[in-house]
Amino acid sequence: MKHPFYVIVYGIGYFAKDFSFNVHFYSALELTEALKAGKSLIRFGDGEINLMLDLRNHYHSFDPTLKKMMNCIVSNYSEQSSYILSVPKFINMSNEELKRINRFNVWLPLKTMFLLRFPKNIAYMDAHNFYYDNYFETVIAPIFKEKKVVFITNKDTIQKQVHNQHFLWPNAIMVEAPASDAIKQYDDLTFKIDSVLKQLDSKETVLFFAFGPVGKYIQYIYAQKGYQSIDVGRAAEIMFTDDSIEHVI
Numbered sequence: 001m002k003h004p005f006y007v008i009v010y011g012i013g014y015f016a017k018d019f020s021f022n023v024h025f026y027s028a029l030e031l032t033e034a035l036k037a038g039k040s041l042i043r044f045g046d047g048e049i050n051l052m053l054d055l056r057n058h059y060h061s062f063d064p065t066l067k068k069m070m071n072c073i074v075s076n077y078s079e080q081s082s083y084i085l086s087v088p089k090f091i092n093m094s095n096e097e098l099k100r101i102n103r104f105n106v107w108l109p110l111k112t113m114f115l116l117r118f119p120k121n122i123a124y125m126d127a128h129n130f131y132y133d134n135y136f137e138t139v140i141a142p143i144f145k146e147k148k149v150v151f152i153t154n155k156d157t158i159q160k161q162v163h164n165q166h167f168l169w170p171n172a173i174m175v176e177a178p179a180s181d182a183i184k185q186y187d188d189l190t191f192k193i194d195s196v197l198k199q200l201d202s203k204e205t206v207l208f209f210a211f212g213p214v215g216k217y218i219q220y221i222y223a224q225k226g227y228q229s230i231d232v233g234r235a236a237e238i239m240f241t242d243d244s245i246e247h248v249i
Helices: 004-014 028-036 046-052 064-075 095-100 104-117 135-144 155-162 182-197 213-224
Strands: 040-043 083-087 148-153 173-176 205-210 228-231
Touching: 004 104, 028 135, 040 213, 046 064, 046 104, 046 213, 064 083, 064 104, 064 213, 083 213, 095 104, 148 155, 148 182, 155 173, 173 182, 182 213, 205 213, 213 228
Parallel strands: 040 083, 040 228, 148 173, 148 205, 205 228
Antiparallel strands: none
């Protein structure tokens, strides 16, 4: 009832066999060049779409402020943005193709919202790239090998990486964030991050975020301030380990 236009477009799209887009997705080389040039990276998936539709997601209860934050990131995305926005590449697959891989009901909401809200004539990154085994280690990590890393994530992930002998940045500054409903601690989080960044050179620093949708908006804010940030998401849990999350794509 809150989104009647969405429901109409969703209903029409449901029966359109060829409903898809032809969006350009960054290649690994293109992404590397953009990140070396200082672009930040923010990933959107079904969870963020849920928030835009007044629903909860895995990491956060619905909050109208959070909805505004997600809409802000999408509506301000352009070639001149300080960040690259990522969405799953499934938007380029037709309904028939999605049905064949049993992903139609999962990604039709995203395709519907992409049609209604997202810029079309601009490149995106595949939001699932970080889910592929060793993608972060081979494509992303080398770009920031010599940078000072500030890692903002939940307590469990911090503990895992602090004790990971293969973690590339043993001197990374860890900032603990809540595992869920982080909007309640927004001011406290930004205060802690600001306190850390006062001691660092923005040109030599990169921020890794991994704590749900609130982290994405904080990224957006710091990108405007000249700080490069990367939304590593669940890759934070498995980077530089033998664990795999490819199966969830």
